Amino acid sequence: MLYDLGYFALLIAFILAVYSAAAGVFGAQTKRLQFVESARNAALVVFVLLTLCVLIVIYGLAMLDFNVAYVADVSSRAMSLFLRVTALWGGQQGSLLFWAWMMSGFAAAVMIRKWRRDRELMPYVIFVTMGTLAFFIGLTLFISNPFARLWHDPLTDEIVTALWPPKGMMVFTPQDGQGLNPLLRHFGMIGHPPTTYVGFTGFVIPFAFAIAALITGKAGEDEWIRTTRRWTLVAWLFLSIGLVLGGRWAYDVLGWGGYWGWDPIENAMLMPWLTGTAFLHSVMIQEKRGMLKVWNIVLIILTYSLSIFGTFITRTGVVGSVHAFSKSAMGPSFLIFVAVTFLGSLALMFKRLDTLKSDHELDSLLSRESAFLLQNLLFLGITFAVFWGTIFPMISELVTGTKITVGPPFFKQVTGPLFAALVLLMGIGPLFAWRKQATAKLGKSLLIPFAGSAIVTIIAAFAHWPRHPFPLALFGLWLVSLAALTTLFEFWRGARARMQSQGENFFVALGHLMWRNRRRYGGYIIHLGVAMMALGVVGDEFFKAETQGTVGVGESLAVENYTLRFNGLRQYPGSDGREIVEASASLYRDGEFVMTLKPRRDFFVTQQQPVTVPAVYSTPGADVYVLLVGWEDIGRDASTFKIYVNPLINWVWAGGITFIIGTLIAAWSSLDDKRAASYVIQPVVGQAASLSKV
């Protein structure tokens, strides 16, 4: 039967993964290349096998084969084909298989790349990637198997889940499945989990390279860093996309007008991103100045460890969260894996510390090196604050016995100032020269952006003065505009220099400038995207308004300069087996009609779960976000609405898109980049002979 085939494919994949890891190490230690080659081939076969497994599960979901326990769990007849396929990652077993499959994809990709100067690292890269993969396949195979089926015991009338037919039981196929949790039946389901998983699993490759470099004693050289940087960029890019998509999805669906809840699992996604960003910047110092080799290893190990930590708490339920999967028995084995990974990498790093010594010299405290280091400190400070806040409830319960909640107010107050400092640094940091920045020159570069940002802030202050005289908000606005203007000014200066020297017009100059320095100007675009997102955050955080009230037909609810007039309510059945109650309301701004909004409340009959679907009026200035909270049960004369006014929120999404475009530009390598060398001139004897190129 098809699912037995799936099980066997999974089993063979597991065996091959274990073999591959072992053969890689064995081949390297005994210098027998054929074992390393064999390990490499095994890794490719594992990917093929896992692809087969994934396809089988998708088939089961598409064909609504309810005999398979997983299919009965996450899909139902009412769900569309599209949703059924995304249900592959809707439950614990399927998502674990999906995770393993993605990791095997990365492993296969790294196997088939050209190994040139880093050939020595390959066996150990295989060891780490396949070893980790073997663990995840093992979890899927032995503990949380998507191919388990349902059996019925005629004697006790019990339904049992098992891989093989238990004695005396018969095949059981329910009429219909449970279906995906209604909150997951959304377009975001197709984007958010896959991109996030690509992000998380992708980090295993740079981690494997770091470990391999440590083991082979080559961690002091630059080669592995260069290779690692590309893979980290890919993983980081996808994680960024995943985070933005997750936020947008939450905003659309969760019904409280927010995009980030500081939930433990959301935090677990954020932390690798933070350290990954620190790594991407810090690597530039190693490339340019040969410094911070130890630190970069620490960062990459930390990034991967945090991603493993994230998936650990998601799947084992040690911290309560809205995102957690249903509990399974994988806690203890997962914990051992976590312990081995963390302690093992730490021990290895300390053992090989001597291979990582670098010459650290600093010309001036006012230099790009210092700026980068300060930035790293800030990122790590934020990571620590988030980490601490996430695990503190556990510590508190352990020590005092009382359960506490560490919620958004904590995270916002503690990380807010740090993020603000980062935004400031992001704006002015690129102005710093390597080695030593002349203060006068810095002042000159900052003059116009500073003046511009001051003007913007003053205008904003007067525009909002009657309603919101928040000094903190204005400070935030000033910071964001300073960062944005400084970055834009860089574009202007660069383009102007080209105009003057090459005689091109502005747009051609700008185009050439960006094309020839993709990494740099892609980076600036990313910074611009961040500034836009920061603007959205400031607007939403400080200037948000809300109101809730009950109104009868024809009556209105008012908030800020908006009025919502209730027109009526109607009820009808919808797709997916839900009953919909929909309100019609007219939105007015400053007395003028804007549009008709239809917030609704869907009730999923099978799951007995209501889902609130907001109606939103979006402009760059603000979102008016309307929810239908309740209605009178006798007649339909009155309804309760909740209205949020979220100023500048769309800048978060626009900024996110800009951010991603910038990353794509920066990551786009070409022959040009490889040839364009950046010379490091160090008046140290001998070094000149081997000028390091980037």
Add this chain to the structure above:
Amino acid sequence: MTRKIVLSLLAIAASFMAVAVVYAQSGYPTDDDVNRVAKQLYCPVCPNTPLDVCETKACQDWRADIRDKLAAGWTDDQVIEYFVQRYGERVLAEPRRSGFTSFVWFLPIVSVAIGLVVLAQILRGWKAKRRAAVAAPTAQADDIPPEVLQRLEKELKKIS
């Protein structure tokens, strides 16, 4: 089939019961007042859900409780304190700044401060090394081949 219909009707009926019974909006406390207090609290049952947005029946009961207490003249703080006594400290959205939980606040702040100090020390140490290296002139500017220097001059002229 009939069972399904009956079940769905029951479910719909239940959904109506589960929806908030609407109160006449006659002044204090308005929904906004209730939400102002509910915002500072978390649902004692559902994980990580603020009380003003949680939609379960239990949360609706709690918001009704808040409304009754506000109407009876309790202050915001009194209502919150009552909730903490009744349901435990985990209903507070923000951990207290006293007792053991103060630890959650000051450790991050302290570690960033320590980090800054450590960073300053490290940077100063590097600067000292640099000065020492400069003081011991082992620099050989002639190490750089002249063609490279020429090209450098050209590139620098281009971009400055």
Add this chain to the structure above:
Amino acid sequence: MEAATQMETVAADERARPHPWMRAGRWIAFLLVAGLIALLAWGVVKANNGPVNSGLAPDFTLTTFDGRAITLSQLRGQVVVVNFWASWCVPCRQEADYLERTWRKYQDRGVVFIGVNWVDTDKEARAFLDEFGITYINGPDFGTRIAQAYRIRGIPETFFVDKTGQLRGMKIGPFAPPELDNRIEELINEQ
């Protein structure tokens, strides 16, 4: 020139001998990571722990809705049925009638029923009690301390305490006749 060679040797020395900070740093790093793992291990154990099932029943004092204070340990010699419930819990409504009937049947035979109202509001709880005509002891679980002591996972959950104060099992979910009667009969007939 002297100074230069001196600097070089000092620098070389520094590289050879790990800075004392570094040595301490290693141990601190290991300790922190080990500590984290231990914390996570505790978390895993706690997550997998079910409700208490055996041993001495955790003692508690409940202040009932009528203002009396009842302490579990003072009920030695009687069989005690501790039921966790809430007014917003649908299965609790399903078993409410059966619980009350069984209470009335056994109240003169050395059995005590205690209803622990978990995260509920007074108003709704009292309305629930009125609706089902519940007469046995009921009180709110202040600070959810009792629920935490019994490590309940949800409601309704019912715990059985025998005459010596030992926990003799528990049930997750609502009761249907005759299960509750049977379990009580077992415990009454012991010495």
